[in-house]
Structure formats: C-alpha cells, structure tokens
Amino acid sequence: MQPFVRLAGPAAPIAEDNVDTDIIYPARFLLRMEKTGLGDVLFRDRRFTPDGTPRPDFVLNREPWRRATILVAGRNFGCGSSREQAVWALADFGIRCVIAASFGDIFRGNCLQNGILPVRLPDAALADVAGAALLGEEVLVDLDAQRICLSGQRSIDFTTEPAVREALMMGWDATEMILQRERSAIAAFQERHRAANPWLFAQGACP
Amino acid sequence: MASGTLYEKLWNSHVVSEDGSGNSLLYVDRHILHEVSTPTAFDTLRQTGRAVQRPDANLAVADHSVPTRDRGGVIADPLARAQVAALARNCAEFGIPYLALEGPRQGIVHVVGPELGFTLPGALLVCGDSHTSTHGAFGALAFGIGASECEIVMATQCIRQRRARTMLVQLEGEPAPWVCAKDVALAVLARLGSGGGTGHAIEFAGPVVDRFGMSERMTLCNMAIETGARIGLIAPDATTIAYLEGRPMAPGGAMFDRAAAAWRTLASDGDASFDRVELIDVSALSPCVTWGTTPDDVIAVDGRAPDPAAAPDAAVATRIAHALDYMGLAPGQPLAGLPINAAFIGSCTNGRIEDLRSAAAVAAGRHVRPGVRALVVPGSTDVKRQAEDEGLDHVFRDAGFEWREAGCSLCVAINDDRLQPGQRCASTSNRNFEGRQGRGARTHLMSPAMAAAAAIAGAIVDVRAVMA
Ligand code: SF4
DSSP states (O other), rough: OOSSEEEEEEEEOOOSOOOBBHHSOOGGTTTTOOSSSGGTTTTTTBOOOOSOOOOTTTTGGGOOOOOOSEEEEOBBBBSSSOOTTHHHHHHHHHHEEEEEEEEEEHHHOOOOOOTOEEEEHHHHHHHHHHHHHHTTEEEETTTTTTEEEEEOOOEEEOOOOHHHHHHHHOOOHHHHHHHHHHHHHHHHHHHHHHHHOOGGGGOOOOO | OOOOOOHHHHHTTEEEOOOOSSSEEEOOOOEEEEETSSSHHHHHHHHOOOOOOGGGGGGEEEEEEEOOSOOSSSOSSSSHHHHHHHHHHHHHTOOOOOOTTTTTTOOHHHHHHHHHSSSOOOEEEEEEEEGGGGGGTOOOOEEOHHHHHHHHHHSEEEEEEEEEEEEEEESSOOOOOTOOOHHHHHHHHHOTTTTTTTTTHHHHHHHHHSSSSSHHHHHHHHHEEEEEEEEEEEEOHHHHHHHHHHHHOOOOOHHHHHHHHTTTTTTOTTTOOEEEEEEEEETTTOOEOOOOSSSTOETTTTOOOOOOOGOHHHHHHHHHHHHHHHHHHHHTOTTTTTOSSSEEOOHHHOOOOOHHHHHHHTTOOOOOOTTOEEEEESSHHHHHHHHHHHTHHHHHHTOOOEEHHHHGGGGGOSSOOOOOOEEEEEOSSSSTTTTTTSSEEEEEEEHHHHHHHHHHHOOOOHHHHHHH
C-alpha cells in the first residue's frame, strides 16, 4: 500500500449529507471484477449525463477540482453498501483523503485498506475547510503532524487513532501485519475458543 | 464480574489481542461469501501465496448478479456469467464450500446462512455485504466488511475492529393488524435517522421483539445498517433455539444441547448500561412507506411528502427539494394514491417464507392492476420450494405476479431485473437510494403486504383498505 504522510492539492467540496456508496459507485457497475481503472464510474450519475457527456456543473468536472486529491464532504459520507468499489473509484480518480463530519463505518474501514485517509472534523472546522475548498485553494493534509493547512497560515488539527496513523504512514499491508505479529496469539486463542465453544468448530456438512 | 451488554460479551469472547488505541483483533467464526465482493480477495490470496486458514469456516453462494428466470441455461450477461463462474472456481481452488446456482440451497447470503444453521448465536460472523447485520437476530456478532477485509479474514481468520458504542432500542406495545416487522424497522429509522446509529451496535429488545419470530427479527436487524449501525443484535431465546434445531449445518445431538445451554446465557445483564437508550411504542404505528431517497424518509401511508419550506434549515430544505425532485413528488403531496409501475417482493429484508405468506394473503383472489409489473422473488431456493409446497406460487401467478428464482433481483438491479428511469416501484427491499433499482428509478420501501396491496391497487395504498 502507498504510504500516506502528506498530501497537497485542490479539495473538491461535496456539500451534501448522506452521500451513499450507490451515489459514489452506482450498483450497475458492480459486475466489474477488477479494482483498478474504476475512476470513470466515480459519481457516475452526478458527473455524467446518461449518454456519457460530463455535466459541466458537477464539481469534479470543473477546474481546479478535476485534479482534486481531497474530497470535503458532509455528514455520514459513504453510508450504505459495503462496496469497496466506491473507494477504488475514488483512488483511481486521484483522491487520497476524504474530510467529512462523519463516515459510514464500513466505508471508513475500506479507505484505510486502500491508503486513503478519512479525516473527521467538527462542524466549524469542516466549514472552514469547505470554504477554502470552494475557493479552489490548495489544501495541505499532514498526517504526520495531524494538521490541515489552509492558505494564509490557517491550520486545523485533527486526530487519528495511533495504530491507524502508523499503518497509513508506513503503508502497511494489513494481512501481512497480522500474520507477522499475531500468528501465535491467533493459534492460542483458537485453541481456547474451540475448547469453550466446540460447536463452532463442528458444523454439519454443507449440503 | 462487571455487568455488560450482549454486544460487550460477544466482543470480549472474540478478542485475540488489543492494540491499546481502541482497536482489537477479533477471531472470526463464520465468513459468508458472494460473487461481487470477493474476486479481488481471491486475487490477492493467489498473488501473495497465502492460504485460507479455515476453509470450513467459509460458505459461498452467488446471489447479487444472478438472473432470476431461465436459470437452466447460460447466464446471458457475460460480466455476470464471469463473476459467478469466478466464485465457483475460486471456491474450488481454495476448498471453500459453495452452494451451486443450480442446487437446492442457493439464495441470498443473509437468507441462506440462517436457513442452513451456518449462522449461530455467539458466533462472530462477517460477510462482504453491509446487510450482514441480519444475522445479529440470532445473537451472533455479525457485521459487514469490505472486499479487502474478506481477504484478511480468509488469510488470518481474524478482523481488526474498533469497538462500537452500545444502543438499546426497546420496542414496546403491540403492533396493529397489518403493521409488521418492516414497519417497525422503518419506525426505528424514522426515530434514529440515517446515520443516527453510526458507530453503534444496536440491541433490539422488549415485548415486540420477544413475540417476533426469527424472520421478523431478521427484518429488524437487517435494516439496522440503514441507521448507520453496523450491528443489530437480539438475544437468543427459545424461539432462536427452536429455529436452529435440525438445521443442516447447525450442531446436532448432544452437541446441540450443549450449545443451546450456552446460547441461553447470551443476554445483556439486567443492570448493564448502554451508551444510548431509545424507547419506541409501536402500538399506534400505521403501515409505513418511504417518500424520498434515504431509508429514514419514512411516513405513515396516509401521510404527505414534506415541504422544503417547512424545513428547519437551508441544508435540510435543499436535501428535501432534491429528493422530491428525484422522486417526482410535489411538496406536501399525499403518498396514498400515487401510481406505481412496479412492485418487488423479495430481498434479504423480506424474501423469507413468512414474507411471501403475508403478501400472498393480500394477493389471494385479487389481481395486479394492468400495466403494473409485479415480481415475487424468493430469498432462497429453499424458500421457493417451501412456497411452492404451500401453493403460494399459484396464488401469486393467478393474481398476475411473476414468480421467480431466488436472488437479489430488483433490490440491487445489477442482474437482469431493473427499472427504467422515472419508473416508480413499491419495494420490500431496504434501500431507496438514487439509482438503486436502475438509473433514475424511484423506490418506495414498504412491507410485503403493502407492496402486494400496491400492486393490486396500481398505486400506493393502505393494505388495510384493500383487505377491508
Ligand atoms: S437482497 Fe439486496 S440488500 Fe440483500 S444482499 Fe442482496 S443486494 Fe444486498
């Protein structure tokens, strides 16, 4: 996974609550089996007309946000379906950080698996960032310092759980980390668990 | 020992290790797989040379992209065909039990798991699908995960999670006739809002839940995710245990008795404290419908769409206006009487035998309004067989409904079943998001009886008026 330390770029404002993953990545494209090259489907029905013409008023079709590396959203961003395609489409477009008032839990987890930083901000701070985003200012997100820098020396601090921050900054592969660090703990747990709940290990054959 | 909630007990009994910042590594007992969220997980296993830790802890079935008719032949859509074939091939390669599309046990992941007894109380169960909350109806710690996490689970038998806050939703009173579990679920959404449950594990309790059968409990837990809560939980009781006894993949004989004894102890302590408690009395509840594009846009069937002019602030007004526009509704418009193009009875919310019985009771001796396309899609092939044994297929067909094979169908519209832009559908599924049933399609969520009544009336209608 690509490490995330610092990121600067235009931030695209999506001033809407409850943007679900069906909006981010419409269900009808879920038959695709790869996780790369999905950027063309990102916000498909908001971004394009049915015949594929870009809608000029949609933020990601406008300068400077066509080059956005950050999204600034509202409440409950990424709610709904667990589809990781939503995150893969964001990544393929070039988005590596989403700043919002809150996130759908599964979406947030999916971001972390793909080196995308989800930042949660209280309303006032979020409004500040959204204002800068709307002006097309360059926004700097520094995970190392846990700080968002806006133009004119303004900055906003945020917090990330230490383990999450470390994993993102190191670009760790989650499976590899578990296998390396936890193998014996898992084996020991499994033995205890089996002894306490043998029925969980003795299911009938799959019909 | 300090007293705890059911969620905390389930959590504690699965912690392998903790990282000191609120994240724990949890042991996974059950993983259910479907064709849409797993192809990349298997690709990663192959690329990294990792093995599946416990193939027997996995169960796979194709449901989302499968056609629901003409099932004998080749799947017409080449992408869907490739996706289903990939699941079968991947399962064969990694030794994972797979319920064949042509077999008697295929169905929607969240219908099949419980039906087979693969879902058990006290188990930690995951699936690359947000409605995995359904399985919490058994007192399992069940939640949806992403595709990358499917690979983590298969390779490590574990999942890293942040502990949720706890919420008790206490359901009091007695629902009126024709007010069912779906209406209660919608009432919970109306109370909590989409996002109101985010970060929480919800436990449903109270006399309403005690009286509910497993099917109704699953409907309730299924829709917990629409509040943002990844987990909906119900403590196992005699109803749960009776449901599981004799299921093919449930433990048998003396092992079942031993398990059942343990399951009876799975409950929140009387003095356990929840981070949040909501009390909802369902006695005065009417059948509910959604008017908008998030599942909490709920009103009683005799209610009116909201008026943005009456919204508390500009942001809410904008959202309401946008949703009304998408739904083709005027501010303040009554929902009853609104003509529909389609009705969909099925999905993991309402595709079980009890749901079909309820819809059939409305359909019996009546006829679908000409011009309305009405689909009945059993949640599993076993539900279909049961329904046919009971003659429900004839009831539906005689009434002008299409009787289909099991699958997700119009709940997600990535298969052959989808609506055209602007079409309006009375649907028993769980999401009314923009485009969910096809680009530009308009979805009104409701119960199976209400959807059947709408099909017959050709418009949104109070089922009680149809049955009067
Ligand atoms: S029926 Fe709908 S909600 Fe349930 S698993 Fe299928 S697509 Fe998801």
